[in-house]
Structures are given as structure tokens and as C-alpha cells.
Amino acid sequence: MAQINGNPNTQNEDDYSGKKLKALPRQLLQRGADAVKVELQRNRLRQITDISQLTNLKELNLSRNEITDFPVEIRALRQLKTLYLNQNNIKTIPENVFPSLEKLNFLKLSTNRLEKLPSDISRCQDLTYLNLSNNCLKDLYPLVGLSRLKELYIERNQLAELPDRLFQNSSLNVFKANGNPLRKPPGEVCAGGLKDIQNYFAMLEANAPDVYTVKTMFLGNSMAGKSTLCRSLKEGCPVQVAEADRTVGIEISEFTVRDGSDSIRFLFWDFAGQEEYYITHHVFITPQAFVILAINLSSYKMDEATFKENVVFWITNLQLQIPDSVVLLVGTHVDQCQDENEVKKKKEHIEEQVKKMLDTHTVNLEQRRKNLQEVDDPSSNSEQINQIERLTEYKLKVLELVPIDCTKPADIDKLKTRIKAEVLNKDTFPSIEQTLPRSYYEVENHIQELLENGDIPEHGVVSQDVLLCELKNRLTTLDDDKLKLILQYLHRIGVIMWYKEIPELQESLFVKPSFLISLFKTVVRHDLVQELNKISSAQRKSENALVVDKKRWIRDYEERASLSNVAIRILVRTELEKIYESADKELIEEVVGSKNKEGSLLSLLKHFDVCLSTKHNSGLNPKANEFCPKKDWVPSNPTVYELDACMFPSFLPDNMQVEREWGSNSSEDLNIRVYLMPEIPHGFFHRLVVRTCSFYSPFWIGKDQCMLCCGDKRVLLRERRFDEDQFIEIRCKESALETSEDIQKAWKVIKEIMKRLDRLKEQWQGLCQKVHSPCKAQDCEDFFEWTDWHDWLEDSETNRFNLGLEEKTTCRNGHQRRTELLFPRTPDA
Structure with a gap:
């Protein structure tokens, strides 16, 4: 290891890390051709001058400094193989630097402010590792031609498209691109990794159509009117939902809105508002979502406590989990307010408080960053500073509140028009437009036909082998790999569910997510004690359980939040038999398990940290x-x-x-x-x-x-x-x-x-x-x-x-x- 004081050791390594340097030390420059590896990270360097004297330098670490201009003198370091310039403030890289670095094989430029790459970066033909994450890049075409590149990281930039020629590189084996507003290929494809991206481009036709698919999540407190909004928008007219018919867990529906030649497909996810269901929200809440936050205006009081309960809780959780989402505030139960003036005042109060809340969040982040940078050695806080700078780049959009009387058709139309306008606004939804091969639509359509024809059971649980076989009979040009890629994409947008990362479930697909939701809500529900009390004598006896066992189940749940596996089997079996009159015994055992084997439902709940x-x-x-x-x-x-x-x-x-x-x-x-x-x-x-x-x-x-x-x-x-x-x-x-x-x-x-x-x-x-x-x-x-x-x-x-x-x-x-x-x-x- 290099000596802490910066003196060279026998291995020709010089370590000047964390020395608060503002210029290269004379002692280092005097080393000249003898310097081979130099560590200069965690200093206060802004300009790098005279480094060209280190003519035999092979490794240079300038990370975590304050460099704003790319050090042009680096072009003279022709022996350089490894270069760290991450976590600086570099905005541009001039041309005619990289052609001189013929031996460079490792380059880390992550966490800077780069907006574009020099056109001649592809002249670094020995480059095998390149990290450009956490920048502001919009174009990767200069990277085409790096034939030896093995690892490429471009996470959290501003990329909308990736060049297909980049993935014709046979050497590339690691690629990370999450956190970009990608439409070609969509982020849901990139999440599958390099092979999925290569298959996507192989299937993509020259005139592939663009598609608008929006996962829309309805959130809000219990009885805020989420289900009424959701169903009314889908039907295009007022639909009243009785209190007894309120959402248990999550309800899923879908509808399409046409706008001239464009059509927008909405996937509606209606989340129940009771606190008991919050523990499952993370399973289904996904990035780049459109959130409709319902607020009951009739019960809303213009005070801090009410605002915190109805608005702050939800927006804070969205800021933490999906901070780049879009939130449309919808005021419900307007018909139960006294008059229009009351509605107006409450609307203004909510919007004013939301603005103040978002502004305070921004100010707090900036103050925290400033405090960390003002210490004696800011390099010691570089990790935290970078985290905060990343957070400042997220911009949760909260749109103006729309008050709605759900009993009036005109108000339903007004809300639908507003939603459509916001979704088609590229400033609001930069990645809403996606380019997909036609085979993606074909696979989804064929799955629906298989369900309608009875080739897939009504509950939609099917083995991977059976589904692949059925699809290959209909789509002869697609092999198993391409079909699996498409199925994973459909899983990521919420059309089907396929948890192949769970060993017990990797061979099973849920092509009807609503079925999976119905399983969740048998166990995770606000009225679970009532459901336990409903367990009949016959149901108990099927599991060889006594009345005292049933009483213990209820007591254990109320006192220790512990639910007997026997009780879980009974509850789930009852729900399945209620939904499907001729219940599949094999399916029931697969889902609920037995005395000797855990069912798929428990595997899912444990996988998502709901229970243990x-x-x-x-x-x-x-x-x-x-x-x-x-x-x-x-x-x-x-x-x-x-x-x-x-x-x-x-x-x-x-x-x-x-x-x-x-x-x-x-x-x-x-x-x-x-x-x-x-x-x-x-x-x-x-x-x-x-x-x-x-x-x-x-x-x-x-x-x-x-x-x-x-x-x-x-x-x-x-x-x-x-x-x-x-x-x-x-x-x-x-x-x-x-x-x-x-x-x-x-x-x-x-x-x-x-x-x-x-x-x-x-x-x-x-x-x-x-x-x-x-x-x-x-x-x-x-x-x-x-x-x-x-x-x-x-x-x-x-x-x-x-x-x-x-x-x-x-x-x-x-x-x-x-x-x-x-x-x-x-x-x-």
C-alpha cells in the first residue's frame, strides 16, 4: 500500500489522498518518468497543470475533487491505462484528447455534469470499462465502434434512445442503464439486461409503431373516493361505489383513450386506503407512474393535521420511493361541500401547502449539501454530498388540484380530458412514448385469446413450459429466449406477473394479476379478525383443527401479529372456492400449500418482506x-x-x-x-x-x-x-x-x-x-x-x-x- 505521507514506495506508487491539495505537489512532479501510479482522490483540485511531466504514468486517480474543466494535459500521458475522474464537476470534454490515449482501458467519469461526449472517444480502442453514470448525457452515438468494451454504465442520465449498433459489439457483457427516460428500448426492456436489449433490437422493425402505456395508481385515504373515480373514468359516466363494496387490497382494470391517430392505454391500479394494506404497496408501486391522489374535500379541514393525514403522508412516500413520478391531485365529494366558495378555499389551501412542502424539501437538501461542503475536509463527506446532489435531480411533479363531483357526467369528462392532456405533455411525461416491436403486441393479444378460449385456466396460473408451447404454436418466428424477453416486459408493466427470481415460482406465470391480488387480500386485509371468526366447523375439520385452535389463531394475531399457517390455508382455500366454483385441487395445494410444503402465496409474501x-x-x-x-x-x-x-x-x-x-x-x-x-x-x-x-x-x-x-x-x-x-x-x-x-x-x-x-x-x-x-x-x-x-x-x-x-x-x-x-x-x- 502507498505511504500515507505521499512519498514514493518501492512499487512506484504515490498516494496523496485526502491531503486538501489545491495544486499538484512539487514533490510529485519531480518524480517525472518514475511515477507509475498516483492517488490524488479526495482533495480540492480544480485545475490540473504540469501533470504531462509524468510521462510513464499508468494509473491516475483524480476522483472526488472539484475539477470543472477536463484536464487537457492528460493527452500527453500516452502510457495511461487507468483513469478515475468520477465525482467532480466536469461539464465538457474537448476533442483530440482520447486519440492520444491509445492504451487506456479503464475510464470512470461517473457523477459529473457531462452533457455530451467527444466524437473521437471511440478512438480509445483498448477501452474495456467505461462508467458514465450520473451525468446529463442525451446521446451515446460517439461510443459506437469501441470494439473491446466489456462493461458500460450509463445509469441516471437523460437518454431517450440507445444506438442499436452499440449492442452489436460482441465484447460487451455488462450494461446498466436504469434511471433514464428511455423509449427505445423502453426502460422495462433494459431492466432485463444486455441480452434482452440485443433481442429487442433484433426484433425491432424499421417502421415499428410507438405506443402510449400509462400505469395509473389511485392513492388516498380510506373512503376518499378512489374506486368511484377509477370506475367512473373507465365507464365514462358516474359509477357509485357503496361503502360495503370498497376496495380490499388492490383492484386492477384497464381502458384505452383515443386522441386522433394516437391511443393511450391506461392500466388502473386502485389501492385500498386502510393502513393495513400499506405493507404490500411496495410490491406494485413502480417508477415513472402517474399517481392520482384522491382527497375528500367534504371532510377536509384547513389545518395542519388534516393536510398531513390526507396529503403529506402520500406525497412524502412518493418522494422517497418514486421521486420522478407525476401526481394529479383530485378533490372528491364536492357535491357534499356547502358551496363553490368552500371548494375554492380548500383547493387553494391544499395547493399552497403542497408548494410550501416541496420548496422546503428542496431548501433542506440544499442546506444539507452546503453544510457538508463547508467542513474542513469536504472530501470526507463526498459520499453524502453525491447522494444529496442525486436527490436534487429528482423532480416530483404535483399538478394543480382538480375538484370533481363524481355524480356529474360533465365532471368525469373534464377529469378524463385533463388526464389525457397531461399524459401527452412531453414535459410532464418525457418517456411516455415507447417504441416496441410488433411481436410484443402479438404475444399479449395471444395470451388474452388463450384465456378467452379456455386454453389457459380461468384463474390464469400457467406453467412456463405450457405457455411457451402455446405461444410458439401461434408465433413460429419467436424462440424461447425472445418469448421470455417479451413476458418479462409484460411483467414489468403489470400486464402479467412472473416472479422468476423466486425459486419456488420461477416456473409459474400469473397471466391475470387480479388473481394474484385476490390471494394477497385473503391474508393482508383490514377485517382479518372478522374473516377468522367466519371459519366454519367444516373448514376447521378439514385441517383437523378445534374451536380452541380457532380462538388461539385470533388471539395470536391480535396480540402477536402471528397468523397460523393452518388458518392461512383455510382462508385462501375459501377465497379460491368462492371465486371459482369448480376449484382446481392442484392449484389450491400449489397456492396454499400443505402441512409439509409451503404454498406459493407465502413464498411471495416472504419474498416481498411482508411476513416471516x-x-x-x-x-x-x-x-x-x-x-x-x-x-x-x-x-x-x-x-x-x-x-x-x-x-x-x-x-x-x-x-x-x-x-x-x-x-x-x-x-x-x-x-x-x-x-x-x-x-x-x-x-x-x-x-x-x-x-x-x-x-x-x-x-x-x-x-x-x-x-x-x-x-x-x-x-x-x-x-x-x-x-x-x-x-x-x-x-x-x-x-x-x-x-x-x-x-x-x-x-x-x-x-x-x-x-x-x-x-x-x-x-x-x-x-x-x-x-x-x-x-x-x-x-x-x-x-x-x-x-x-x-x-x-x-x-x-x-x-x-x-x-x-x-x-x-x-x-x-x-x-x-x-x-x-x-x-x-x-x-x-
Whole structure:
């Protein structure tokens, strides 16, 4: 490793990282032809001059500086093979730079402000890795001709089209393009990877038609009128929905609006408003969606509490999960308001508060970024600064509120006209127009015909082999690979469901998503206790259950949010038999499972972090086999882990059991705080708990706390709020930290938890995070910031972190502790 002070070592490597440099050091320039590898990241460099003196330089790292103009002198470094210029502020790259860099094979330019590429970049014929993510690029045609390129990353730019010739490159094997307003190929195709893109272009005809498909999600509180809006728009006239007929879970429908030669296909997803259903929303809410937020104007009060309940909750969650979406506010129940003046005042109040809310969000992001840049060493905060800059690029659009009287046909027409106008507005929906091969439409049409003709069962659950066989008989020009590509596209836009990433379900397709929704709502519903009470004697006896069993099911659900697998089987079987009079016994067993096998429904609920299997917990066993990632683990007592029921953590009422098992905190516990900004999303903590407890056992879960065990290591997870800050706290009991080896084993457990937290966070695009360890001294509010901690998470070979730290670390108030109790650092680091 290069020496920290910047002096050259025997390997001709020079490390000047994090030195707050504003110019290249004279000591480095004097090295001349002897310099081979130079590290200059995390400094304050704006201009790079005289670097042409390093004529034999092969690797140069200038990442995380303040460079605005591409360093033209780099063209003189003809031996250069590796160049890092990521995380700067470069806007343009001049011509006549890259033709001189004939040996360059690695180039990282991500997180800059590039709007276009130089036309001669393709002259770098040895280039194998190129990262251009997080820029402002609109055109990739200059990259055509890079014949040796193997990895290309262009995520989060402004690309609408990709050049087909780019994918004729036989060397390319990694390509990432999410976060672009792509229409050719659509983002849903790119999500499938390189092979899907290549197949797409192979099938694309010269005169392929453009299509407008809009997934429209109806959100809002219970009884806000979402179902009435949804059904009235579909029918083209007022449709009244009785309270008893309100949505349970999610309802799906579809209709098409024609506008001259254009037609817009709407996929309507009507989400139930009760809080019990929020835990399944993440399964179906997708990016680039059109959201209709229904607000009951008759019950709306012009105060902070009502605005927060009816508007803030929904917009905040959209900002966190799909921050580039479009939201149309629709005021409902206008006919129940006193007069037009009341409607006008409420409309103005909502719009004014929404504007203030969005402006405050922008100001807070900018202030947070400014604070991070004004510290003595802003490079130490570069990861957070980049996260915040990425968030500022998202622009959630909230459109002017439309008040609607759903009893008047004219108002329904007015809303439909408004929706159509917004969808066709390219400024509002830049990627609404998509170019697709005709075979995509043909496959979808044939699937509908197979359903109508009875060639696919009424419930729409069909095996992959059967469906592929039926489609190949009708579409002889398409092979299995092309058909699978099209089916995956249809899955991503919500026309069918195919969860091939779930081993138990990879061979099954749900060509009627409504069937899948009906399964979800048998278990996740606001009136589940009533449904349990309805279980008949005959249904109990079919599972060899007694009345006392039924009472226990209800009690366990109310007190511990635990639902017996037997009860789940009965509920789902009842629903299937109600929908389909001649129920398919094989289908029922596949969905609900049996005493010896888990059904597909539970596999889905667990895959999406809605629930997890409970265990018959026993007392802690200090001699239990220790869990190690990537190694098979055998329980010391298999009967302890027998499957019994499923727990739904988001329905838990309190933390009593967790607090009893954990006991009191100690100042010497390992203690990590992961701050999620601007706030912790609804359901985030419980989804983290499901992911974590699926790997560690025994566990105890509460409303906002969870304790789990790995050998003798007891770990506590808590969702906490301090002043206005929200964070996830991870603690490991001090009693299990006797030696340095014990401490490092505890850090391994924490590392696994943080990995899961970090991956889960990726599903909320509008989040950023920071990590710190609080000072262990009593009443001290100082803390120790974790910098570049992602490197530690991604490195599977080592558990070392912050290698330059001393054996002990002192806070700003003078309190000192062993560093290994604050950071995952080994003593010999």
C-alpha cells in the first residue's frame, strides 16, 4: 500500500489522498518518468497543470475533487491505462484528447455534469470499462465502434434512445442503464439486461409503431373516493361505489383513450386506503407512474393535521420511493361541500401547502449539501454530498388540484380530458412514448385469446413450459429466449406477473394479476379478525383443527401479529372456492400449500418482506452453532425451528417482549446509528426486520424494536427519533465483547445487517443516509462519523475499516475509547 505521507514506495506508487491539495505537489512532479501510479482522490483540485511531466504514468486517480474543466494535459500521458475522474464537476470534454490515449482501458467519469461526449472517444480502442453514470448525457452515438468494451454504465442520465449498433459489439457483457427516460428500448426492456436489449433490437422493425402505456395508481385515504373515480373514468359516466363494496387490497382494470391517430392505454391500479394494506404497496408501486391522489374535500379541514393525514403522508412516500413520478391531485365529494366558495378555499389551501412542502424539501437538501461542503475536509463527506446532489435531480411533479363531483357526467369528462392532456405533455411525461416491436403486441393479444378460449385456466396460473408451447404454436418466428424477453416486459408493466427470481415460482406465470391480488387480500386485509371468526366447523375439520385452535389463531394475531399457517390455508382455500366454483385441487395445494410444503402465496409474501416464518423460541443457548454467511448452518436443536405460523411485524402492538429479553443498555455496547434522510419510510424498519430475522434465529420482534441472536451475540435493532432526526440503531450487548476476537465477530453480524439495510434502501430512490457511532461517555452528545463505509460493506475479503485509525479514538469533548469499539477495526491495523 502507498505511504500515507505521499512519498514514493518501492512499487512506484504515490498516494496523496485526502491531503486538501489545491495544486499538484512539487514533490510529485519531480518524480517525472518514475511515477507509475498516483492517488490524488479526495482533495480540492480544480485545475490540473504540469501533470504531462509524468510521462510513464499508468494509473491516475483524480476522483472526488472539484475539477470543472477536463484536464487537457492528460493527452500527453500516452502510457495511461487507468483513469478515475468520477465525482467532480466536469461539464465538457474537448476533442483530440482520447486519440492520444491509445492504451487506456479503464475510464470512470461517473457523477459529473457531462452533457455530451467527444466524437473521437471511440478512438480509445483498448477501452474495456467505461462508467458514465450520473451525468446529463442525451446521446451515446460517439461510443459506437469501441470494439473491446466489456462493461458500460450509463445509469441516471437523460437518454431517450440507445444506438442499436452499440449492442452489436460482441465484447460487451455488462450494461446498466436504469434511471433514464428511455423509449427505445423502453426502460422495462433494459431492466432485463444486455441480452434482452440485443433481442429487442433484433426484433425491432424499421417502421415499428410507438405506443402510449400509462400505469395509473389511485392513492388516498380510506373512503376518499378512489374506486368511484377509477370506475367512473373507465365507464365514462358516474359509477357509485357503496361503502360495503370498497376496495380490499388492490383492484386492477384497464381502458384505452383515443386522441386522433394516437391511443393511450391506461392500466388502473386502485389501492385500498386502510393502513393495513400499506405493507404490500411496495410490491406494485413502480417508477415513472402517474399517481392520482384522491382527497375528500367534504371532510377536509384547513389545518395542519388534516393536510398531513390526507396529503403529506402520500406525497412524502412518493418522494422517497418514486421521486420522478407525476401526481394529479383530485378533490372528491364536492357535491357534499356547502358551496363553490368552500371548494375554492380548500383547493387553494391544499395547493399552497403542497408548494410550501416541496420548496422546503428542496431548501433542506440544499442546506444539507452546503453544510457538508463547508467542513474542513469536504472530501470526507463526498459520499453524502453525491447522494444529496442525486436527490436534487429528482423532480416530483404535483399538478394543480382538480375538484370533481363524481355524480356529474360533465365532471368525469373534464377529469378524463385533463388526464389525457397531461399524459401527452412531453414535459410532464418525457418517456411516455415507447417504441416496441410488433411481436410484443402479438404475444399479449395471444395470451388474452388463450384465456378467452379456455386454453389457459380461468384463474390464469400457467406453467412456463405450457405457455411457451402455446405461444410458439401461434408465433413460429419467436424462440424461447425472445418469448421470455417479451413476458418479462409484460411483467414489468403489470400486464402479467412472473416472479422468476423466486425459486419456488420461477416456473409459474400469473397471466391475470387480479388473481394474484385476490390471494394477497385473503391474508393482508383490514377485517382479518372478522374473516377468522367466519371459519366454519367444516373448514376447521378439514385441517383437523378445534374451536380452541380457532380462538388461539385470533388471539395470536391480535396480540402477536402471528397468523397460523393452518388458518392461512383455510382462508385462501375459501377465497379460491368462492371465486371459482369448480376449484382446481392442484392449484389450491400449489397456492396454499400443505402441512409439509409451503404454498406459493407465502413464498411471495416472504419474498416481498411482508411476513416471516415464526419459530418456537426457546431460551438462549450460548453453545449454539454460530451463523456464518455463505456457510451452511445446522441448528443445535432442529425442533426449535419447526415452521408454525407467519408473523406480520407491521401489525405488532408493542415492544414488551423485546424489552424483557434485551434488558438494559450499556454504554459499552457496540452502538451504530444509521440516519435515513429526510425520514424513515413507512414500513422500512419492519421490512429490514423480516430480511434480518430470516437469517438469524432466535429472534424477538416488537412494534419498533427487534432482538436477534447469533451464537452468544445479542443484537438489538430499533427505529428511533431524536429531536427531528430519525435513525435505525444497531446495538450488540457488551457482555459478549470480552476479547478483540469477540468484537470482530460482533462486527461481522453488524456488517450483515447493514448490508441488508443498504440493499433495502435502494428501493427508496429519494433516500440518503449517513452512519455514525455515538461517543460512549455518559451525557456526551459527540459522535464519530463513518466515511466511505460502503467500501467496508462491499469488501467480502476483509472486516477492516478506516485502516489509518489509532488504537484509541478521542471525541471532541476529550472522551477516549478503544477504536475497535467504535469502528470495525482490527487491532493490528
